[in-house]
Amino acid sequence: MEMLLEALTSLLTFESILTVLIGVSAGLFIGAMPGLTATMALAMLLPFTFSMEALQGLIALGAVYMGSIYGGAFTAILINTPGTPSSIATTFDGYPMARQGRAYEALAAATMASVVGGIVGVIFLLILAPPLARLAVAFGPSEMFWVAMLGLTLVASLSSDSLLKGLLAGCIGILLSTIGVSPVGGESRFTFGYPPLQGGIELIVALIGLFVIPELLTMAAEGRGALPGGGELRKKEVSIAKIARHIFSKPVNLIRSCLIGQIIAIIPGAGGNVTSLVAYNEARRFSKDPKSFGKGNIDGVVASESSNNVMVAGSMVPLLTLGIPGAPPDAIILGVLLMHGLRPGLDLFTESGVLTNGFILSMGLAALLLLPVGLLGGRLIHRVVIRTPYYFLVPSIAMVTILGTFALRNSMLDVGIMLILGTAGYFLRLIGIQAAPIVLGLILGGIAEQGYVQTLMAAVVDPIPWLRLVSNPLSMVLAGMVLLGAATALVPMWLARKGLLDKVEEDSGGSS
Amino acid sequence: MTFTYKTLAMSVTAVAAMGLAGLAQAAYPEDDITYIIPFDPGGESDVTARFQEPILEEELGVSVNVTHRPGGGGAVAWSEFQNSAEPDGYEIIGVNIPHIIGQPIQRNDAGYETDDWRIVTFFHSTPNALIVSDDSPYDTLDELIEDAKENPEAITLGGSGTYSANHLDMLRFEKEAGIDLTYIPFSGTGPLKGALEGGHVAGIFNYTMLGTEMADSVKVLAVAAEERVKALPDAPTFKEQGYDIVGGAYRGVAVPKDTPDEVVATLEEAFAEANRQITEKQEPLGFVMEYITGDEVDEVMAMLREAYGPILEEAE
Numbered sequence: 001m002e003m004l005l006e007a008l009t010s011l012l013t014f015e016s017i018l019t020v021l022i023g024v025s026a027g028l029f030i031g032a033m034p035g036l037t038a039t040m041a042l043a044m045l046l047p048f049t050f051s052m053e054a055l056q057g058l059i060a061l062g063a064v065y066m067g068s069i070y071g072g073a074f075t076a077i078l079i080n081t082p083g084t085p086s087s088i089a090t091t092f093d094g095y096p097m098a099r100q101g102r103a104y105e106a107l108a109a110a111t112m113a114s115v116v117g118g119i120v121g122v123i124f125l126l127i128l129a130p131p132l133a134r135l136a137v138a139f140g141p142s143e144m145f146w147v148a149m150l151g152l153t154l155v156a157s158l159s160s161d162s163l164l165k166g167l168l169a170g171c172i173g174i175l176l177s178t179i180g181v182s183p184v185g186g187e188s189r190f191t192f193g194y195p196p197l198q199g200g201i202e203l204i205v206a207l208i209g210l211f212v213i214p215e216l217l218t219m220a221a222e223g224r225g226a227l228p229g230g231g232e233l234r235k236k237e238v239s240i241a242k243i244a245r246h247i248f249s250k251p252v253n254l255i256r257s258c259l260i261g262q263i264i265a266i267i268p269g270a271g272g273n274v275t276s277l278v279a280y281n282e283a284r285r286f287s288k289d290p291k292s293f294g295k296g297n298i299d300g301v302v303a304s305e306s307s308n309n310v311m312v313a314g315s316m317v318p319l320l321t322l323g324i325p326g327a328p329p330d331a332i333i334l335g336v337l338l339m340h341g342l343r344p345g346l347d348l349f350t351e352s353g354v355l356t357n358g359f360i361l362s363m364g365l366a367a368l369l370l371l372p373v374g375l376l377g378g379r380l381i382h383r384v385v386i387r388t389p390y391y392f393l394v395p396s397i398a399m400v401t402i403l404g405t406f407a408l409r410n411s412m413l414d415v416g417i418m419l420i421l422g423t424a425g426y427f428l429r430l431i432g433i434q435a436a437p438i439v440l441g442l443i444l445g446g447i448a449e450q451g452y453v454q455t456l457m458a459a460v461v462d463p464i465p466w467l468r469l470v471s472n473p474l475s476m477v478l479a480g481m482v483l484l485g486a487a488t489a490l491v492p493m494w495l496a497r498k499g500l501l502d503k504v505e506e507d508s509g510g511s512s
Numbered sequence: 513m514t515f516t517y518k519t520l521a522m523s524v525t526a527v528a529a530m531g532l533a534g535l536a537q538a539a540y541p542e543d544d545i546t547y548i549i550p551f552d553p554g555g556e557s558d559v560t561a562r563f564q565e566p567i568l569e570e571e572l573g574v575s576v577n578v579t580h581r582p583g584g585g586g587a588v589a590w591s592e593f594q595n596s597a598e599p600d601g602y603e604i605i606g607v608n609i610p611h612i613i614g615q616p617i618q619r620n621d622a623g624y625e626t627d628d629w630r631i632v633t634f635f636h637s638t639p640n641a642l643i644v645s646d647d648s649p650y651d652t653l654d655e656l657i658e659d660a661k662e663n664p665e666a667i668t669l670g671g672s673g674t675y676s677a678n679h680l681d682m683l684r685f686e687k688e689a690g691i692d693l694t695y696i697p698f699s700g701t702g703p704l705k706g707a708l709e710g711g712h713v714a715g716i717f718n719y720t721m722l723g724t725e726m727a728d729s730v731k732v733l734a735v736a737a738e739e740r741v742k743a744l745p746d747a748p749t750f751k752e753q754g755y756d757i758v759g760g761a762y763r764g765v766a767v768p769k770d771t772p773d774e775v776v777a778t779l780e781e782a783f784a785e786a787n788r789q790i791t792e793k794q795e796p797l798g799f800v801m802e803y804i805t806g807d808e809v810d811e812v813m814a815m816l817r818e819a820y821g822p823i824l825e826e827a828e
Contacts, residue, residue: 137706137707137709137710138710139706139710140706140707140710140711140712141696141707141712180583180584181584181585181587183699184674184696184697185674185697186585186618186673186674186675186697187619188584188587188619188621188622191621193620193621194621195584195587195588195591195621195622195623195624196583196588196591196592196623198583198584198585198587198588198591198619198621198622198623199582199583199584199587199588200583200584202583318706410579410581411581450699454696454697454698457668457694457695457696458668458694458696458712458713460665460694461663461664461665461666461694
């Protein structure tokens with residue numbers, strides 16, 4: 001407690017607050033640009049922190065992280081393009097809301113959800129770090145396999161119109177994930193004798209391609225801007241107080257999303273992309289009116305944005321205790337810690353506890369500052385995105401996208417892959433195969449493969465090796481959840497086909 | 513007209529030649545140097561480069577930009593470097609043994625050759641270490657070997673990567689001790705810590721750094737170095753315990769093959785100075801500082817090639 005107070009004092013200086021403010025603003029703008037992820041925002045701004053002291057450097061990066069994850073929501077809502085991959089699920093309802101002229105409502109909801117999520121994550125990190133770290137290491141290879149499987153059951157729910165097309169998209173994603181050197185075993189696969197392909201398809205490259213390019217092509221093909229008819233920010237006047245009342249009067253959605261965000265954030269490597277998708281899916285599953293999701297339900301935006309901002313601080317639980325990045329951007333934070341000679345582990349909470357707590361608290365401050373920065377900066381971003389005619393917008397976004405892709409690994413190959421996947425994604429979208437399940441397959445395919453192969457290798461002496469996959473309680477629970485998830489997606493569909501759910505179908509038929 | 517062109521061409525050639533001569537004579541370096549790390553930020557290679565960067569800048573008097581080009585366990589950057597880097601010393605790249613020995617043998621399309629560059633220096637090595645958690649039933653290497661003899665393949669050891677330094681030396685250890693273990697590759701040092709703490713593997717075959725990093729919660733049964741490393745004075749070597757296993761990862765820096773000797777010498781000196789200044793920071797972490805240059809580079813390469821080559825060929 002003493003340490004916490006001391007940390008608070010070190011944080012409440014003009015210098016520190018200014019650092020947080022600048023960090024949040026910079027993160028917000030970078031995160032709002034499609035193709036520039038939170039990881040890239042951190043990587044881009046890393047050199048500026050080299051000359052700073054350890055605490056200031058960490059504060060700056062924590063603020064950038066918080067700002068950029070939130071910034072991803074802007075473009076997700078306004079132009080259906082997640083600025084960062086963790087905002088994929090924000091597009092599902094945020095963009096429909098924007099097209100209905102409710103962009104401001106969606107943005108305000110995203111802001112509030114992000115602030116709450118960010119602070120909740122900090123509280124979790126502060127209180128639960130040591131005990132939760134023990135939970136994280138319980139996820140070994142077999143558990144990771146089931147976590148990935150759980151994510152893949154999302155494919156069913158992401159493919160709203162056709163399960164078959166959804167599964168097809170998921171398979172495309174999994175196939176893409178197998179390109180390059182295999183995670184276990186080290187063979188290079190599907191490189192077609194072309195050495196640079198050993199690096200595989202970088203997730204973010206595929207994300208940029210599959211999410212940005214099809215949207216740009218659609219905009220160009222239809223000759224329209226991001227929003228119909230110039231899309232006023234607030235066609236329907238909605239007060240912030242009213243939105244706040246809507247979110248906070250029934251906090252179940254918010255609480256559930258925060259919890260999901262925290263739990264997934266602890267699982268190494270899962271990251272914000274998965275958290276927001278899972279939180280969104282659960283919000284939809286538990287909703288009284290699941291059919292309204294995907295058509296502009298504000299709860300979808302809240303679920304996605306609160307869970308991904310919980311992840312910012314939440315994913316640092318395994319990072320600060322074990323040195324395991326809970327999400328990709330954490331890898332950069334890890335690098336900074338090591339650079340200053342700070343080794344993850346108990347020492348961080350004892351010897352250098354003031355510094356660690358100061359860093360954690362600064363993320364809470366960053367979350368609070370999202371409110372003013374977001375609402376003011378939001379108008380600016382909105383104005384820039386909306387007022388710009390599409391014939392300026394399309395090439396500008398394309399330019400930033402290509403530059404961002406190149407900057408990722410200084411690779412023209414990545415730019416090529418991005419453009420190829422993007423073009424393919426456009427045509428796939430025309431026949432009803434969506435980008436989201438493809439990306440899901442790409443993210444989870446590798447995790448599932450690694451978990452599966454590692455489990456079976458360890459089980460080489462067992463009589464029936466694959467039983468090792470369900471050999472401990474945690475993996476059994478996870479396997480049960482996978483079955484349940486698959487059942488909740490498949491059973492209603494099967495019943496509907498049998499004609500048992502005719503009534504429900506008719507009820508919702510009018511709206512689709 | 514012809515005459516004019518000829519004169520022009522000749523004078524241009526002359527000027528160009530003078531210019532080139534001038535360039536060659538000008539003291540290297542004059543421009544910024546790009547230092548490519550073929551791995552993700554945050555790894556051992558990156559952390560070391562960050563330590564070296566300010567000292568290199570001071571020594572060389574130009575800025576040194578560390579850039580990352582990860583992919584394929586380093587192969588993407590290495591193949592690109594061998595195909596496109598200019599031999600002028602303004603582009604240098606981190607190289608790692610055994611990666612650069614193993615990958616070209618093991619893959620048909622690694623895209624680069626083990627020897628198709630000039631290795632300036634290896635600046636440090638990280639010996640392998642056999643590490644088990646505190647609550648492991650094994651207190652000594654012998655206890656582990658005994659158990660392995662009774663239950664072949666039942667003991668799982670995690671390591672970083674396939675046919676990596678960890679994997680190859682574990683295979684050597686199996687041969688030397690006449691036992692069968694099961695190696696489980698993980699994607700790096702980070703996940704290994706979790707695997708050990710969560711009890712998902714019986715032990716890990718990784719570098720000494722992990723032993724120092726997790727000093728509070730693990731037992732280091734053996735270290736694959738000639739003598740005990742400074743950061744782990746209580747951990748015995750394999751040699752002490754009768755197994756001739758000395759190996760690990762060597763990290764260094766390379767330039768294209770035809771780079772002039774003076775350039776190589778300048779870089780050598782700068783890296784040596786960087787090493788001297790960061791020794792205090794790196795030794796306690798478990799690194800072993802090295803100053804391997806010139807012919808010694810070839811000797812080290814030859815030695816490790818001999819140690820690992822047969823295992824790799826066998827695996828083929």
